[in-house]
Amino acid sequence: MEYEKILEIKNLNKEFENKNGKIILFEDFNLNVKKDELVVLLGPSGCGKSTLLEMTAGFDNDYSGELLFEGEKVKGTSGDRAVVFQKDALFPWLNVYDNIAYGLRIRRMNEGNIKVKVMDVLEKVNLASYSDYFMEELSGGMKQRVALARVLVLEPGMLLMDEPFGALDSFTRLKIQELMVEIRKIYYPAIVFITHDIDEALLLADRIVMLNAGEKGKYMEIIPEFEGKCENLMDKSMDEKFNDYKREILEHYSNNNKNMI
Numbered sequence: 001m002e003y004e005k006i007l008e009i010k011n012l013n014k015e016f017e018n019k020n021g022k023i024i025l026f027e028d029f030n031l032n033v034k035k036d037e038l039v040v041l042l043g044p045s046g047c048g049k050s051t052l053l054e055m056t057a058g059f060d061n062d063y064s065g066e067l068l069f070e071g072e073k074v075k076g077t078s079g080d081r082a083v084v085f086q087k088d089a090l091f092p093w094l095n096v097y098d099n100i101a102y103g104l105r106i107r108r109m110n111e112g113n114i115k116v117k118v119m120d121v122l123e124k125v126n127l128a129s130y131s132d133y134f135m136e137e138l139s140g141g142m143k144q145r146v147a148l149a150r151v152l153v154l155e156p157g158m159l160l161m162d163e164p165f166g167a168l169d170s171f172t173r174l175k176i177q178e179l180m181v182e183i184r185k186i187y188y189p190a191i192v193f194i195t196h197d198i199d200e201a202l203l204l205a206d207r208i209v210m211l212n213a214g215e216k217g218k219y220m221e222i223i224p225e226f227e228g229k230c231e232n233l234m235d236k237s238m239d240e241k242f243n244d245y246k247r248e249i250l251e252h253y254s255n256n257n258k259n260m261i
């Protein structure tokens with residue numbers, strides 16, 4: 001079904017009980033994500049980013065309000081809302097090829113078609129010559145590329161990424177961020193991307209949604225637009241507007257999260 005707003009979150013309320021009582025994470029929270037759009041959820045630790053992603057993925061169904069994916073209520077998990085975590089649960093007993101083929105085999109695709117798809121996606125994430133490697137033989141950046149390939153091969157309508165590059169060093173991180181930009185020219189899933197890294201948010205986002213620790217329903221949005229042509233992420237990070245946005249974001253957080261350390 002064609003649907004301009006692929007994800008609609010309407011009047012979402014979410015709370016947890018813990019030892020000190022109730023914590024309210026979301027109160028009448030509303031957010032839409034368009035098809036093909038990359039929305040970054042930016043916010044300090046504990047503001048509820050992962051919880052929001054888990055509800056969207058269908059892992060956590062204990063909330064009130066509405067979560068609609070392609071116009072239908074989210075009920076449980078689905079390959080169409082694929083998740084990539086910071087440390088991915090790749091299967092250590094399978095090689096790269098079989099890790100990526102796994103989801104297609106569950107879908108009972110024939111091996112010939114699987115091979116075409118897996119080799120194609122391996123090419124896209126620059127791992128074509130590593131198909132017979134096992135996870136312990138790969139660097140952190142390579143593992144995250146396998147994790148990305150494993151979900152891309154399923155051609156999901158939406159990718160949910162929870163600090164996917166958070167454990168990588170800054171050099172590897174820039175490389176994989178660049179890879180994300182390249183991949184988005186070929187695959188067009190909507191992406192909800194969580195990070196607490198302001199630079200990463202500015203480099204990757206079509207729209208940044210800034211969540212606060214204090215406010216439960218409101219948020220501020222930034223749609224980054226840069227001055228120069230910005231052929232690559234390096235250009236973007238050197239763009240005049242980049243630091244202006246960064247200042248705006250930092251000021252917003254220092255004004256809205258005064259009790260945070």
Ligand SMILES: Nc1ncnc2c1ncn2[C@@H]1O[C@H](COP(=O)(O)OP(=O)(O)O)[C@@H](O)[C@H]1O
Nearest residue numbers: 016017018025044045046047048049050051052
């Ligand atoms: N299952 C749970 N039970 C109780 N409290 C939880 C649970 N999951 C998360 N929380 C609390 O909810 C808050 C938000 O958590 P989380 O969504 O992980 O934040 P973030 O990803 O933004 O760091 C935290 O204070 C956390 O302790």
Ligand SMILES: [Mg+2]
Nearest residue numbers: 049050051162
């Ligand atoms: Mg989190």
